[in-house]
Amino acid sequence: MTRPGGKWQNWGRSESVRPQRVEYPASVAAVQRAVEAAARRGMRIKAVGAGHSFTGIAVAPGVLLELDDLAGxxxxxxxxxxxxxxxxxxxxxxxxxxxxxxxxxxxxxxxxxxxxxxxxxxxxxxxxxxxxxxxxxxxxxxxxxxxxxxxxxxxxxxxxxxxxxxxxxxxxxxxxxxxxxxxxQFVLRAVEHPEPLDEVLATLDARVAASDHFEFYWFPHTDVALTKTNTRLPASTPREPLPRVGRWIDESLLSNGVYRVVCAAGTAAPGIVPPFSRLAVRLTGDREYSEVSTRVLTQSRTVRFREMEYALPAENVRPAFEAMRALIDARGWRISFPVEVRFAAADDLWLSTAHGRASGYIAVHRYWREDPTEYFEAVEEIMLSFGGRPHWGKMHTLDAATLRQRYPRFDDFTALRDRLDPDRSFQNRYLERVLGE
Missing domain, CATH: 3.30.465.10 (Uridine Diphospho-n-acetylenolpyruvylglucosamine Reductase; domain 3)
Structure with a gap:
């Protein structure tokens, strides 16, 4: 069904467009008809989901397909x-x-x-x-x-x-x-504790190897890492969920409600950011519980932000992180959002950021009303020096010439695109930049 088009924007408010046409296909056949119709009109066509990418990967100036009705x-x-x-x-x-x-x-x-x-x-x-x-x-x-x-x-x-x-x-x-x-189905035992950052970095490889799922957050202007270690257990394991009130205080009141106010205030008065960050690491991130996997792995994030994330060879995570930490101190920036560090196994997907190598990820964020350019571009330079590959859905500045050097199967992918979409029906400005014309 076609509905009147208006302005589309992504969740992070970093990209927007007014499509010429918006369609809401509810079946596979409807998608086929939309693609065929776009081709007859000489229009490019793109599908969007939740708009949670921070790049322009889903921007559709021609025909925009909203896939909310194609679900189940x-x-x-x-x-x-x-x-x-x-x-x-x-x-x-x-x-x-x-x-x-x-x-x-x-x-x-x-x-x-x-x-x-x-x-x-x-x-x-x-x-x-x-x-x-x-x-x-x-x-x-x-x-x-x-x-x-x-x-x-x-x-x-x-x-x-x-x-x-x-x-x-x-x-x-x-x-x-x-x-x-x-x-x-499985249960996860979650252990979340604040720990000295230097100690976490010194033992990082061992922590990652010993855990099913390990990650940590670091609020700039502090010397504390908020660690998260999740252990996989059988579905029959008795669960020990967080008390409802305690979870609401941690995740709704502090992590979203109070945090939103502080981020907004920090844009006008950056001096409040360091003391709030030090307070945040004392008030949050210290709990243990067990629940079904999805309730542990995912969480509600309602404070709007923008993000850049780079994948690195796992052995390069610590030196890259320390270089970024020194950069923030040297520049005197006031960064209200934490830095997130995660890990993943190597895989064989052609354009996966973990293609051919065990990987660690360093993600940096800024409140959506703050200009992230200076911070992100300086961090990006560090990540590139340590062999980084940017997340396709998060902000970065790389183009096809640079990305080709970082992906062994890049040319195989673009050759397949030439075969499946020779007229670039699914092209947009972002894909033209990262894949070439």
Whole structure:
């Protein structure tokens, strides 16, 4: 169904566009018709999910496809623990769809507002040295190509294309269905403690190796790391959830409500940022509990921000972090948002930030009303010097010439794009920058 178009903007308010046409397909056939119609009109077409990317990867000046109505469970293969979902299904909807079958996703990032198609297409990931990003859980996809035809990729058909299409940046076609390799439901034991930052850095490799899922946050202007260590347990394990009131105080009142006020005030009075950061590490991040996996891996984030994240060879995380820490001190910036450090296993997806190497991720953020340019570009320079690859859905300045040097399968990917979308029906300004014309 076509509805009147207006201004589209992403969640971080870093990108916006007024599409010529907006459509809300509710079926795979409707997506095919939209792609065919766009081709006849000579218009480019892009699909959007939740708009949670901070880059212009989903910006659609021509035809914008909103996939909210293309959501839900298509099929379950219990024998192989696999489920097939429509591409617009949001990550936060998936646990309820899987629960009746005793299944769960193997790993998740800390935000679950994205669509499954958007999450895999941009390389969204969680943490855990033995686990890849969300796209590594994909064992099959169905894509509408530029001709309007369906391309099915999986174990039995076009299997060689899966490493490209599972993380395709929206450049190869419109994803309409994805098949996820699930696992049995499990519980996570969460231990979250503030610890001396220098001690955490000195033992970082050992912590990552010893944990199923390890990450830490660092508020600039403090010497404390907020560590998070999650241990996987059978679904039958008795749960010890956080008290409802305590969870509300930590996650709604402090982490979102009070924090929003401080971030807003910090734009006008940067001097309040360091003392608040020191207070924050004393008031939050000290708790232990166990819950079903999705309630531990994901959390509510309502304070709007902008983000840049770089993937590094895992062994380079500590020196890159220390260089960034020294940079912040030297520049005298007042940074209200924490720096996040996570880890992931190597994989073979052509444009995965963890392609061919065990990886660590350093993510920096700024409140959405603050200009992130100076901070992000200076940090980016450090990350590049340590072999960094930018997250496709988060802010960066790289172009195709630079990215080609950092991805061994880059030319294979662009050759496949030439084959599937020779007229660049799915192109936009961002894809032109990062992939070339």
């Amino acid at each position: 469970l298509v099929d379950v293969d219990l024998a192989r623990s696999r489920v097939r979902l429509l591409a617009g299904t949001r990550l936060h909807q998936i646990p309820a769809l899987l629960a009746p079958y005793g299944l769960a996703m193997q790993n998740l990032g800390d935000i679950d507002r994205q669509s499954i198609a958007g999450a895999i297409s941009t390389g969204t990931h969680g943490t855990g040295a033995a686990f890849g990003g969300i796209a590594t859980q994909i064992v099959g996809v169905t894509v509408v190509t530029a001709s309007g035809e369906l391309l099915t990729v999986g174990d039995e058909e076009n299997a060689d294309l899966l490493p490209a299409l599972a993380l395709g940046l929206g450049a190869l076609g419109i994803l309409v269905e994805v098949t996820i390799q699930c696992v049995a």
